[in-house]
Amino acid sequence: MPRKPCVAGNWKMHMTIPEALELVKIMLPELDRIDSVEHLVCPPFLALPSVAELLKAHDVDLGAQNVHWEDSGAFTGEIAAPMLKPFCTHVIVGHSERRAYFGETDGHVNRRVQAALRHGLVPIVCVGETLAEREAGDTGDVVQRQVRMGLEGIARIDAEKIILAYEPVWAIGTGVAATVADAVETIAGTIRPLLAEMFDADLSQRLRILYGGSVKPSNAADFFRHPDIDGALVGGASLKPEDFIKIVQAAIP
Numbered sequence: 001m002p003r004k005p006c007v008a009g010n011w012k013m014h015m016t017i018p019e020a021l022e023l024v025k026i027m028l029p030e031l032d033r034i035d036s037v038e039h040l041v042c043p044p045f046l047a048l049p050s051v052a053e054l055l056k057a058h059d060v061d062l063g064a065q066n067v068h069w070e071d072s073g074a075f076t077g078e079i080a081a082p083m084l085k086p087f088c089t090h091v092i093v094g095h096s097e098r099r100a101y102f103g104e105t106d107g108h109v110n111r112r113v114q115a116a117l118r119h120g121l122v123p124i125v126c127v128g129e130t131l132a133e134r135e136a137g138d139t140g141d142v143v144q145r146q147v148r149m150g151l152e153g154i155a156r157i158d159a160e161k162i163i164l165a166y167e168p169v170w171a172i173g174t175g176v177a178a179t180v181a182d183a184v185e186t187i188a189g190t191i192r193p194l195l196a197e198m199f200d201a202d203l204s205q206r207l208r209i210l211y212g213g214s215v216k217p218s219n220a221a222d223f224f225r226h227p228d229i230d231g232a233l234v235g236g237a238s239l240k241p242e243d244f245i246k247i248v249q250a251a252i253p
């Protein structure tokens with residue numbers, strides 16, 4: 001069964017509500033034309049209800065950028081899956097900025113993934129090594145640990161719903177993307193075999209694995225041409241409507 005490509009725009013901490021609506025409105029006519037690629041935007045929490053309303057009649061999915069593991073409680077500044085579920089289909093979990101600036105561990109990531117799945121949200125689970133880890137030759141080990149711990153205890157039937165994103169930290173927001181060969185080495189050489197070991201060969205072939213890190217219109221097609229790369233998680237370029245549209249178009253099979 002061929003995997004449907006997926007392109008997700010991670011808006012990070014950008015866009016007020018009116019700006020978010022404006023950006024989506026500009027992109028909708030083109031995105032509506034493309035149904036062979038799953039495409040979604042992930043605005044800041046506050047814009048989710050308004051953007052969800054705008055997207056109601058359209059085939060563009062909506063994701064959040066994080067989710068807490070409890071359904072409610074004394075967790076100031078956090079957001080729970082039942083609060084997101086009326087608006088979102090997806091949620092980014094374990095982004096390297098969460099890991100680097102907010103102290104998220106693989107254990108947190110695992111609990112967030114479980115919460116998302118429990119509430120029917122598709123987790124987009126991010127993994128990737130830092131420059132120091134790559135230079136020390138630890139890329140494989142780091143990514144293996146992140147995938148193993150991030151998906152620990154997840155039943156196969158739930159694991160099927162997950163999307164993984166391989167995002168080398170040194171490529172995020174730097175303008176310097178990984179080479180296709182580097183991305184393939186980790187995705188096909190490390191992550192898929194590990195999924196086969198943790199679950200089974202069928203699941204390792206079913207799960208979509210995106211590449212993320214300085215994806216732009218000029219390099220997107222190179223990544224998507226490779227059969228093991230199922231799309232992209234896009235940061236900076238997802239804020240530029242023409243660029244995001246071109247990236248989604250490049251993913252059309």
Ligand code: PGA
Nearest residue numbers: 172173213214234235236
């Ligand atoms: P970038 O970000 O495309 O700006 O490198 C990717 C991401 O953080 O997901």
